[in-house]
Amino acid sequence: MSSITLHKSELKNRKSEITITGSKSESNRLLLLKALYPEIHLENISNSDDSQLMTKALSSTSDVVDIHHAGTAMRFLTAFFAVQVGREVTLTGSKRMKERPIKILVEALQALGADINYVENEGFPPIKIKGKKLTKNKVSLKANVSSQYISALLLIASKLENGLELTLEGEITSVPYIKMTLRLLDEIGVESSFINNTIIVKPNNKKTIAKTLTVESDWSSASYYFSIVALCDIGTEITLSSYKENSLQGDSALVKIYNEFGVETTFLKNTMTLKKVSHNTSPKTFNLVNAPDIAQTIAVTCFALGIACDLKGLHTLKIKETDRLVALKTEIEKLGGNVDISNDTLYLHPSNTIKEMVSIATYHDHRMAMAFAPLALKTSMIIEDAMVVSKSYPTFWDDLKTIGFKISE
Known part of the structure; x- marks a missing residue:
């Protein structure tokens, strides 16, 4: 699979369940x-x-x-x-x-x-x-x-x-x-x-x-479902397995961060349920020095909701699979956004424009492909080199299909 088309989608059910592989x-x-x-x-x-x-x-x-x-x-x-x-x-x-x-x-x-x-x-x-x-x-x-x-x-x-x-x-x-x-x-x-x-x-x-x-399931992989729920209507729920409330993983900061997007997280046995409980469109400021891998997800969530965000503590993103700060700026601006970056920060200006059928480059970076996927709830787009997701989450596209995303090769 070289590239895929994500057609504008909506979730099949207000309540969905996904099992994610180990961290x-x-x-x-x-x-x-x-x-x-x-x-x-x-x-x-x-x-x-x-x-x-x-x-x-x-x-x-x-x-x-x-x-x-x-x-x-x-x-x-x-x-x-x-x-x-x-x-x-x-x-x-x-x-x-x-x-x-x-x-x-x-x-x-x-x-x-x-x-x-x-x-x-x-x-x-x-x-x-x-x-x-x-x-x-x-x-x-x-x-x-x-x-x-x-x-x-x-x-x-x-x-x-x-x-x-x-x-x-x-x-x-x-x-x-x-x-x-x-x-x-x-x-x-x-x-x-x-x-x-x-x-x-x-x-x-x-x-x-x-x-x-x-091994506990992967919180970085869970981040894309936090983003999806944040972009949905109030009452939407996605339940993920297998997660612990007292996780070892730094990306468990998602619970607190996405609460600011109106997403409530509850734990029961080895599952966590994400539920959209309110709309919160205030500008966001986060220091992600302890959880840099979720920066792409958060930036795309804010872009999709048309709200400003100021992300700090991102200096390690320059030495990842690609320079993720430059990649984020390039791809969000293709879609109609406006992004300023420095060596360790990203500032997204609020925007109400999301262009259709833009081709998103992934730069051999699994997180670029997955972070942009929730945008399909707002617009249709193409994801290049889509199977790059296998680096961390090989069943990602199949799992999105099960909850209602429309995907064609």
């Missing part, structure tokens, strides 16, 4: 931990491309591992292969992956004693890693670039001979993702502490308790 963020962390501690059993693992690539890479015996567009896998596997004693691996990816920086993580691992060299360009993949025993246990890391660098180190820390003392420099980005990693370590019996700007992970020489861990 990509949790799955990729737990897949790496299972590789280190094979006695762990995992359920509800994400069916995303990224998690499948992670699974394949962790079981690969090849000396070249290609993770394509999977940024999380690139960061986590850099750390993982650094501690696989006696193993030599070249870790590579897509053309875009070779433009995404890895230097901060590589330097931190080298400071711990890792043997990593660049194959092409300094500071970027591909990288050649010779796995060895790491005995050093203290390192500092810039904390305002990507929390995935931090999580990569934390995931292998308990397998270092002396554990890890990690000092974070500067403002810390995406704290919930770091806390997610530490909570998952705790669940398998690894001791850690996070005080001020220092994280300590104790070495774990004893056997972990064999246990089953169930």
Whole structure:
């Protein structure tokens, strides 16, 4: 499927139900931990491309591992292969992956004693890693670039001979993702502490308790249904499975954020129900430093409702699958909007114009395709490279069809 047409649609029923696969963020962390501690059993693992690539890479015996567009896998596997004693691996990816920086993580691992060299360009993949025993246990890391660098180190820390003392420099980005990693370590019996700007992970020489861990469904994927409900009439409900009210995932901030769009969220057992209870068209201001992946969804929701929004804390969006700030500005303005961006902010001017049958470019970015999809409740449009959604949510278009979206190839 290269491109699809989303025809102007409305939901079939005022009440719909969708089951969403496990969180990509949790799955990729737990897949790496299972590789280190094979006695762990995992359920509800994400069916995303990224998690499948992670699974394949962790079981690969090849000396070249290609993770394509999977940024999380690139960061986590850099750390993982650094501690696989006696193993030599070249870790590579897509053309875009070779433009995404890895230097901060590589330097931190080298400071711990890792043997990593660049194959092409300094500071970027591909990288050649010779796995060895790491005995050093203290390192500092810039904390305002990507929390995935931090999580990569934390995931292998308990397998270092002396554990890890990690000092974070500067403002810390995406704290919930770091806390997610530490909570998952705790669940398998690894001791850690996070005080001020220092994280300590104790070495774990004893056997972990064999246990089953169930991955919570993906909150980033849920964001598109929050957007859909926000664009619907009062009384519309969508119930999503399987979600926890006290989630580890930073994107669970959606509950509070979409309350400002008149969407009420209620939890029952392992489901959450989103219900449109009021219309709220006041301008929105959100700091998304701890949940940058939902910025595209929120910007498109505001555009669809014709309201202004001021989004802050978005500096990590420039090093994602594409420069998401530039991409958002380009595509929203094609549709008739007006957007100002800086290095870390996006301001959407209020607009009552939404053009029809505009072709939305997705830039190899799954979130661009999915964030714009709810606009089909307002207008018809074309989504280019539509199956890019398989990176995190392969059944996305099928799920939209079940609730009433009209889609043709």
